[in-house]
Amino acid sequence: MKKKRNYNLIIGCIITGIVLLLALVGLFWTPYPTTQMSLELKLAPPSIAHIFGCDHFGRDVFSRVMQGMGTTFLVSITTVSFGMIVGTIIGFLAGYIGGWFDEIIMRINDVLNAFPSILLALVLVSFFGSGLLNVIVALGILFIPSFARIARSEMLRLKGLQFVQSARLIGDSHGRIIFSQILPNAYTTILASAAVGFNNAVLAEAGLSYMGLGVQPPDASLGRMISEAGSYLLKAPWYAIFPGVAIIVLVLGVALISEGVSKID
Amino acid sequence: MKKVISILVALVTVAALCACSGGGNNPETTGGEGGTNTDRKASNSVVVGISQDIDSLDPHNVTTAGTREVLFNLYEGLVKATSGGDVEPAVASEYTIAEDFKSILFTIREGVKFWDGTEVTADDIIFSVERYAETQGEGSAFSIFESIEKEGENQIRVNLSEPSSEFIYLMTCAIIPASYGDDPQGAPQGTGPFAFDHFSPGEEFVVTKNANYWKENCPYLDRVTFKIVTDTESAILQLNAGTIDIFQYLTADQASTVDANMFNIVVGSINYVQGMFLNNNAAPFNNKLVRQAVYYAVDRQMISDMLFEGTSHIIGTNMIPAASTYYNAATETTYTHDVAKAKELLKEAGYENGFEFTIKVPNNYKPHERTAEVIKENLAEVGITANIKLIDFNEWLDVVYKNRDYEATVVAVDGTLAPSSFFTKNVSDNVNNFTNYNNPEFDELYVKALSETDKDKKIEYYMQLQQILADDAASIYCQDPSNLVAVNSQLEGYVFFPISAQDMSVIKYK
Numbered sequence: 172m173k174k175k176r177n178y179n180l181i182i183g184c185i186i187t188g189i190v191l192l193l194a195l196v197g198l199f200w201t202p203y204p205t206t207q208m209s210l211e212l213k214l215a216p217p218s219i220a221h222i223f224g225c226d227h228f229g230r231d232v233f234s235r236v237m238q239g240m241g242t243t244f245l246v247s248i249t250t251v252s253f254g255m256i257v258g259t260i261i262g263f264l265a266g267y268i269g270g271w272f273d274e275i276i277m278r279i280n281d282v283l284n285a286f287p288s289i290l291l292a293l294v295l296v297s298f299f300g301s302g303l304l305n306v307i308v309a310l311g312i313l314f315i316p317s318f319a320r321i322a323r324s325e326m327l328r329l330k331g332l333q334f335v336q337s338a339r340l341i342g343d344s345h346g347r348i349i350f351s352q353i354l355p356n357a358y359t360t361i362l363a364s365a366a367v368g369f370n371n372a373v374l375a376e377a378g379l380s381y382m383g384l385g386v387q388p389p390d391a392s393l394g395r396m397i398s399e400a401g402s403y404l405l406k407a408p409w410y411a412i413f414p415g416v417a418i419i420v421l422v423l424g425v426a427l428i429s430e431g432v433s434k435i436d
Numbered sequence: 437m438k439k440v441i442s443i444l445v446a447l448v449t450v451a452a453l454c455a456c457s458g459g460g461n462n463p464e465t466t467g468g469e470g471g472t473n474t475d476r477k478a479s480n481s482v483v484v485g486i487s488q489d490i491d492s493l494d495p496h497n498v499t500t501a502g503t504r505e506v507l508f509n510l511y512e513g514l515v516k517a518t519s520g521g522d523v524e525p526a527v528a529s530e531y532t533i534a535e536d537f538k539s540i541l542f543t544i545r546e547g548v549k550f551w552d553g554t555e556v557t558a559d560d561i562i563f564s565v566e567r568y569a570e571t572q573g574e575g576s577a578f579s580i581f582e583s584i585e586k587e588g589e590n591q592i593r594v595n596l597s598e599p600s601s602e603f604i605y606l607m608t609c610a611i612i613p614a615s616y617g618d619d620p621q622g623a624p625q626g627t628g629p630f631a632f633d634h635f636s637p638g639e640e641f642v643v644t645k646n647a648n649y650w651k652e653n654c655p656y657l658d659r660v661t662f663k664i665v666t667d668t669e670s671a672i673l674q675l676n677a678g679t680i681d682i683f684q685y686l687t688a689d690q691a692s693t694v695d696a697n698m699f700n701i702v703v704g705s706i707n708y709v710q711g712m713f714l715n716n717n718a719a720p721f722n723n724k725l726v727r728q729a730v731y732y733a734v735d736r737q738m739i740s741d742m743l744f745e746g747t748s749h750i751i752g753t754n755m756i757p758a759a760s761t762y763y764n765a766a767t768e769t770t771y772t773h774d775v776a777k778a779k780e781l782l783k784e785a786g787y788e789n790g791f792e793f794t795i796k797v798p799n800n801y802k803p804h805e806r807t808a809e810v811i812k813e814n815l816a817e818v819g820i821t822a823n824i825k826l827i828d829f830n831e832w833l834d835v836v837y838k839n840r841d842y843e844a845t846v847v848a849v850d851g852t853l854a855p856s857s858f859f860t861k862n863v864s865d866n867v868n869n870f871t872n873y874n875n876p877e878f879d880e881l882y883v884k885a886l887s888e889t890d891k892d893k894k895i896e897y898y899m900q901l902q903q904i905l906a907d908d909a910a911s912i913y914c915q916d917p918s919n920l921v922a923v924n925s926q927l928e929g930y931v932f933f934p935i936s937a938q939d940m941s942v943i944k945y946k
Contacts, residue, residue, distance in 0.1 A: 208813050210741050227689075228742055228809065301826055388824050389809045401669045402802070405693050 180431025186424030190417075194244050197237030205238045206230065206389045214407040224409040226399065232410060236417050239391035242303070243421065246385075246392070247372035249307050254314025255365050261315065262322025263349055266330065277323065280316045288313050288371075289378055301384045310375055314368050321364050325357035359435055366429025370422045377418055393418050473678045473698070473924055477945050481659035482927065484938065485671045485683040488800065488829070489664050490641050493624045493632070495610035496568045499833060501708065501850050501936035506641060506662050508937035511610030511626040514542050514561065514592075517853050521758065521934040523604060526650075527556060527611050527627055528592075537599035537889045540607065544590045549648040550613055551631035558586045563614035565594065565607075576866060577856050577886065578606055598887045601894070605854035629655040629941035638664055643940075656929075656944035666800055675699060681924035684938070687803070688745040691920040699922040704932035705749065706919040707756045708848035709858075710803070712795065712811055712912040717872040718843045720793075725785035727909035731771040732778035733818045736914045739810045743803050748915035753902040754849060754858045756916050758934040762855040762895055764902035771909070778818045790819030793843040797824055798832040804846045807914065811846070837870050852935050856886050859901055862910060873910045 203221075212229035215221060223232035265276040283291070295309035329335055330353070338352050377394025379385040386392040393414045400411035476482065488502030495511040498504050508517075516526035525531060528542035548556045565584045572578035582597045596603055613625050624632045629651070630643035641662040645655055663680060665671040668690060674680045676695045686694070691701045712734070714721040721727055740748040749757050752767030782788060797808045805826065812822040822844070827835070836842045851858035859882055860866050864874040878901065885897035905913075923930045929942045 206813055206816070208738075208742070208810065210738065213742065227806075228813075297828070384826075387826060388805060389812060402690060404669075406689065 177431050177434055179427045179434065183424050183427025183429075183431055186420060187428060190240060190421050190424055191244065193237050194241035197234075197241045201231075201234035201237050203231035203234045205234050205391060214403060214410070216407070217409050223413040224407065226396075226410050227403060227407075232396075232413055235391040235396060236393070236414055239393045239396055239414060240417055240421065242386055242390065242392040243373055243376055243394070243418070246303065246307055246310070246376045247369050250310040250314055250372045250376075251365055251368045253307070253311035254368060255318050255361065257311075258315040258318025259322040259361060262319035262324075263326050263353070265319065266323040266326025267345070267349060267353075273323075276319070280319055283313075283316045289375060292375060292379060293382075293384070296379060296384045301387070303386055303390075306376060306379055306385045310372055310379075313375070314372065317364065317368065318361065321361060322357065325360055326353060329353050329356055359432060363429050363433040366425050366432065369425045370429075373418060373422050373425075393421075473681065473926065476681070477926060479659065480657055480945065481661065482657055482681045482924075482940065482943065483661045483663050483679065484940070485665045485674065485680040486641075486662050487664075487666055487668065487671070487685065489638055489666075490635060490662075491833075493635065495612065495626070496564075496571045499837070501848075504936040505938045507610075508628075508933075509630045509643060509660070509940050510624070510628040510632055511612070512628050513608040513610055515604060515607050517608055517933060517935055517937065519931040519933050519939070521853060523608060523853065527561065531604065531607075533601070533604060537601050537603075538596050540594045540596075540604060541587065542592045542594070542607075544592060545650055546590070548627055548650050550625050550627055551646050551648065552625060553648055554613065556611060556627060557614075558590070558592055560614045561592055561611055562586070564611045565609065567612075568609040576860055576868075577602070577854060580886070599889050600886055601889050601891070602854040602856055602886065605852060605857075608853065630660060633659075640664060655941035657940060660940045668802065675922055681927060682921065682930070682938075682943075684919055684921040686920040686922060687743065687917075688747060688920065691922065694922045698925060700925050702921045702923050702930050702932075704919045704921065705756070705758055706848075706917050707758050707932075707934050707936075708850040709751060709754050709756060709913055709916060710807065710846070710848040711914040712807070712844050712846050713849075713871050714844050714911050715840060715842055715870075715872055716874065716910065717840070718793075720785070720787060720791055721843065723785050724908060725781050726787060726791075727912075728771070729778045729781035729785065729787075729818065730815065730820070731909045731912050732774045732781065733820070734811055734814045734912050734914070735773040737773065738814070739807050740915050740917075742810055743806050744915075744917045748917040751913050751916055753905045753913055754851070754862065755855075755898075755902055756851065756858070756934070758916075759851070759855055759858070762898040764899040767902050767906040770903075770906040773814075775817055782818060782820075787820075790821065792821040792823065794823045794825050795844045795846060796827055796832065796836055796842045797846050798829040799826040800829045803917070804848070808846045811912075840870055840872060850936055855898055856882070859885075859898075859905075862905060871911055873908075875904065875908060875910075878904050878908075 207230060209229035212225040214227060215225040217224040221231050221233065223236060226232055261276060265273045292309045292313055295312065296305055299305040299308065335348060335352050338348050376385055376392065380392045380394035381398040386395050396414035397411055403410050486502060486506060488500055490506060491500050491503050492498050495507050498507060512526040514526065514528040515523040515531065518524050527545060527548050529545035530543045532541045544558060550556060562584050569578055569581045580596045580598045580600055582595045584592060584594050587593050611627055616625065629646055629649045631646045633642040633644045635641045643660050645658045665674060671680060671683050672690060672693055675683055685706065714727060716722060736750045740746050740750060750768055751757065752770050755763055757763055795808050797804050799805065808824045812824060815822050836845050849861060861868050862873045862878060863869060863882055864879055881897055881901055885894060885901060888894040888897060921930060926945055927943055928946050929944055931939055931942060
């Protein structure tokens with residue numbers, strides 16, 4: 172049988188690749204310094220010199236989008252990784268050990284799930300104080316429950332299967348069973364939900380920065396840029412549109428990858 | 437693919453929502469006072485958008501200018517501020533300042549009543565003035581207050597320990613019933629044109645017409661709702677949706693997005709001094725040379741151009757230009773934008789390679805945040821690294837204002853009618869000296885200015901005080917921005933005050 176091409180994965184990788192490349196380049200080089208102000212260029216429309224136009228301080232929007240994508244990407248990837256690793260460990264343990272341990276962990280999970288995530292993030296950030304690191308920690312904690320839940324159900328599904336039982340009969344250690352038998356069979360599901368989680372993280376970071384809790388000025392993040400652009404929506408729409416499009420592209424790329432990954436067998 | 441499409445749709449919706457509903461306030465819903473402008477005209481009520489929550493209902497213990505603006509409508513003193521910057525009799529029907537400036541005699545106005553209809557007695561007035569005196573710290577302008585006593589049936593005399601021609605401006609302190617004891621918060625009572633109705637923190641503050649008000653045909657409105665809208669973008673949306681009638685502190689940019697058919701834009705001056713205030717106790721700002729260097733490095737005209745289309749008045753001290761008699765215009769140009777000079781001063785101070793510090797900025801007012809951004813950029817030119825940290829306004833009050841735990845902050849300060857009020861914050865032992873400014877020469881001159889009865893000499897002293905502040909670069913005073921107010925075009929009578937006040941009693945429907 173001819174293997175069907177996984178277009179979701181390919182297109183997703185291309186889009187994310189481009190975004191990542193721009194963000195990476197943005198770390199070292201941007202067309203203009205991201206904080207360079209200029210009165211003449213205040214709210215200048217897109218032109219050849221400034222393809223995305225300029226903001227309310229005459230700063231180049233394209234340069235700031237590059238920097239902002241980097242920030243947003245960094246925040247999202249760290250929070251999701253944190254949530255995924257901690258969540259998976261907790262979920263696996265809960266599923267593997269079972270009994271009262273499982274009960275306690277999953278009920279704590281339910282409690283965390285009972286609050287709307289953005290609200291919980293707000294509470295955490297106002298508790299820790301604003302700033303990029305605190306946003307990462309707050310969002311990371313928020314992502315634990317969903318991963319724990321998925322890891323646990325995978326564990327329950329695989330635990331009863333023949334090959335795991337066999338491994339146990341041979342006398343494999345618990346660690347070996349979890350890491351060599353279960354993990355390789357569970358990772359596609361977990362990775363697929365990591366991609367969905369990534370999208371949520373992008374939007375959550377944008378939301379928190381929009382409220383002025385995330386990145387501190389004058390550093391750029393996509394959410395912060397949209398928030399700043401709010402006052403100039405009618406006068407300089409490009410200022411809001413380009414960071415908005417950047418968020419959409421970033422999320423779209425990862426969403427496609429997620430679709431693609433879930434189809435890999 | 438279906439999933440991707442649904443994600444896309446959701447994204448676009450989220451983006452659209454993000455862009456439109458700043459701060460999460462849906463313009464379609466209003467608390468309490470619903471309906472459109474026409475409905476409100478029928479019920480003779482007005483909704484005023486305010487950007488800060490009310491911090492206290494106790495008129496003697498108010499911290500923020502935003503609260504004073506609102507409480508101006510509820511409480512009155514023996515005299516009351518006029519929009520021209522003077523005082524007029526209120527609870528007192530007339531007053532006479534003694535020739536030696538050491539006492540003031542007030543005649544209590546006949547038939548002045550509190551909102552609930554009880555008549556104001558001499559005891560209430562004595563209680564109020566004494567209570568207010570207690571809340572004012574040592575070194576405040578009120579510290580020269582000595583005693584207050586009854587004279588005859590309906591007269592009251594205020595005695596001062598030192599002569600002062602300015603004390604009459606402080607007699608605007610609110611008169612509240614003596615029966616209140618210590619807690620006017622629970623059920624406030626006053627003599628102003630509007631009576632307190634209810635207050636939902638974070639949402640709205642509602643007042644109704646005081647039927648017992650002493651002035652005939654005043655106020656015109658039956659009900660005023662002060663609606664708390666913390667961000668200006670959503671306020672503009674609400675203005676255009678017709679749910680707010682009056683909103684102030686718009687920038688020229690923002691004013692141009694307000695529907696011109698529905699609103700008139702009235703222009704005044706904000707009458708506050710915005711700038712970067714420095715903690716004079718925190719290194720390296722305890723070094724005068726460093727402060728001066730920072731002053732030279734900051735481009736104030738650029739801040740005005742970036743934020744207010746160049747419409748603000750560039751200033752050099754705590755004093756606002758509207759207090760024209762005492763205003764020292766020379767301080768505006770004590771420092772100019774001069775990078776070379778700044779570097780030179782830094783070198784002299786031993787900070788040749790610059791230094792790093794944090795500016796704590798309250799996050800409830802965009803211009804402060806943006807001013808900090810421009811300052812950061814300016815300072816980078818001379819090698820100083822400024823980090824901006826946005827904090828909640830309540831946290832700001834606690835950490836910066838009360839505990840003075842900061843290096844620099846961008847805020848605005850204001851004063852009262854008395855010219856001395858602009859300088860009390862810089863007297864070394866004053867409780868509100870949050871910049872920890874300490875200059876014995878200044879303290880001495882301040883006391884002299886306060887007790888001076890000769891007007892020319894007084895003016896000269898105040899001029900000198902301003903020059904000292906400027907020479908010391910006590911803080912980086914930047915600007916007094918122009919204040920653009922959107923007022924529903926069906927309303928008339930909006931006036932500006934040189935103090936924090938929004939007088940609703942003179943506003944009426946055409």
